[in-house]
Amino acid sequence: MTPTTPALRLSGLTKRFGDTTAVDAVDLTVPAGSFFGLVGPNGAGKTTALSMAVGLLRPDAGTTHIFGTDVWTDPVAAKRLVGVLPDGLAMTERLTGREMLTYLGRLHGIPRDVLDKRIDELLAVLDLERAHRTLVLGYSAGMRKKIGLATALLAAPKLLVLDEPFEAVDPVSAATIRSILRRFVAGGGSVVLSSHVMPLVEQLCDTVAVMSQSRVVAAGPLDEVRNGRSLDDAFVALVGARTAGEEQLSWLGS
Numbered sequence: 001m002t003p004t005t006p007a008l009r010l011s012g013l014t015k016r017f018g019d020t021t022a023v024d025a026v027d028l029t030v031p032a033g034s035f036f037g038l039v040g041p042n043g044a045g046k047t048t049a050l051s052m053a054v055g056l057l058r059p060d061a062g063t064t065h066i067f068g069t070d071v072w073t074d075p076v077a078a079k080r081l082v083g084v085l086p087d088g089l090a091m092t093e094r095l096t097g098r099e100m101l102t103y104l105g106r107l108h109g110i111p112r113d114v115l116d117k118r119i120d121e122l123l124a125v126l127d128l129e130r131a132h133r134t135l136v137l138g139y140s141a142g143m144r145k146k147i148g149l150a151t152a153l154l155a156a157p158k159l160l161v162l163d164e165p166f167e168a169v170d171p172v173s174a175a176t177i178r179s180i181l182r183r184f185v186a187g188g189g190s191v192v193l194s195s196h197v198m199p200l201v202e203q204l205c206d207t208v209a210v211m212s213q214s215r216v217v218a219a220g221p222l223d224e225v226r227n228g229r230s231l232d233d234a235f236v237a238l239v240g241a242r243t244a245g246e247e248q249l250s251w252l253g254s
Contacts (some may be wrong), residue, residue, distance in 0.1 A: 005160070006029045006030055006031055006067075006068075007030045007031065007036075007066070007190035007192075008028075008030050008036075008190070009028070009030070009064070010026050010027060010028040010029075010052075011062055011063045011064075012027065012061055012062035012216070013027075013049060013052055013059050013061070013063070014060050017185060021214050022048040023045040023046070023048050023049045023052065023059075023214050024213075024215050026045070026049055026062070026215065028049075028216055029209065029219075030159075030207070032190055033189075033190055034191075034206055035068070035181070035193070035206050035207070036190070036191065036200035036207045036209070037204070037207070037213070038050070038208075038211065039194070039195065039196070039198065039209070039210055039231075040210060040211035040239070041237060044213065044239075045211055045213075045214040045215075046163075046194050047163055047185070050161055050192070050194060053066075053192075054066075054079070054086075054161050055071045055078065056084070063191040066078045067158060069070050069081065071094075077250045081158045081159055082157050082158070082159045082160070082161060083151075083153045083154070083157035083159070083160045083161070084160075084162075085148045085149055085151075085160075085162040085163060085165050086163050087164060091136045091144065092136060094137065095135065096131075096132060096134060097132050097143075097150075098133070099125075099131040100151070101115075101119045101122065101123075101147075101151065102115065102116075110154070115145060116242075119150075121149070122150040122153060123171070126146040126147075126149065126150055126176065126177075127176070128146055128147070131143055131147075141167075142168045142173065146173060146177075148247035149165055149177060149180075153180075153184075157189070158183070159188060159189070159191075160184065160189065161192045161195045164180075164194060164195060165177060165193065165195075165253065166200060177207075178204060180239070182204070186245065193205060198230070198231040198232045199232075202226075202231045205222055206221065206222055207219075207220065207222060207231070208220070210234075210235060210238050212238065212239040212240075216238075217238050217239065218238050
């Protein structure tokens with residue numbers, strides 16, 4: 001790994017489900033040390049691309065490298081470098097949040113004294129102290145997002161890949177998560193954030209990619225992709241606004 005090695009590189013990444021191409025020969029480079037936003041309409045292929053990027057879904061074609069390590073030929077080494085909050089994260093429902101973190105930490109081989117300290121800090125910072133004795137089964141959607149983020153951070157990764165990490169999270173917790181992620185990047189980490197919320201991406205990210213219809217249609221520094229517009233306006237211009245059929249709702253407001 002060199003100082004110029006990208007945090008994440010996707011090359012020709014492709015995935016098909018039957019006759020549907022979910023991701024179509026995607027090339028994408030996430031610079032090391034960047035806060036990278038991935039945006040796109042529903043069904044654009046973002047979640048599928050990220051799942052392949054971190055080794056959760058095998059591509060039909062193409063390669064993925066995390067800091068130069070091939071995710072599919074050297075998965076153990078690659079996964080040591082990345083923390084993941086996937087869409088629809090499966091959790092051990094019959095464990096408490098603390099038990100789940102302890103179990104995952106032991107799987108990572110984190111020494112017990114170091115692990116206990118990290119868990120205490122994560123539960124405190126994410127306001128999960130009161131829930132550490134509660135089974136995950138009883139967690140709200142927002143609490144699940146926060147404990148999922150805790151699992152992604154637990155092993156001190158170099159890269160975080162987060163799919164909609166702010167979904168269902170209250171404003172106070174969202175502010176805390178933003179602070180954690182900014183500090184992570186300031187300390188030399190890299191973040192890939194998938195979100196539908198354009199103002200959030202503009203607020204956090206320095207680099208962005210736009211996916212539409214299974215392909216990347218724009219990528220680069222945030223200001224370059226916006227080109228003097230808001231990210232919302234740039235996004236609509238890139239993916240196309242759907243206005244057909246609105247005249248059929250003429251009865252609304254009558």
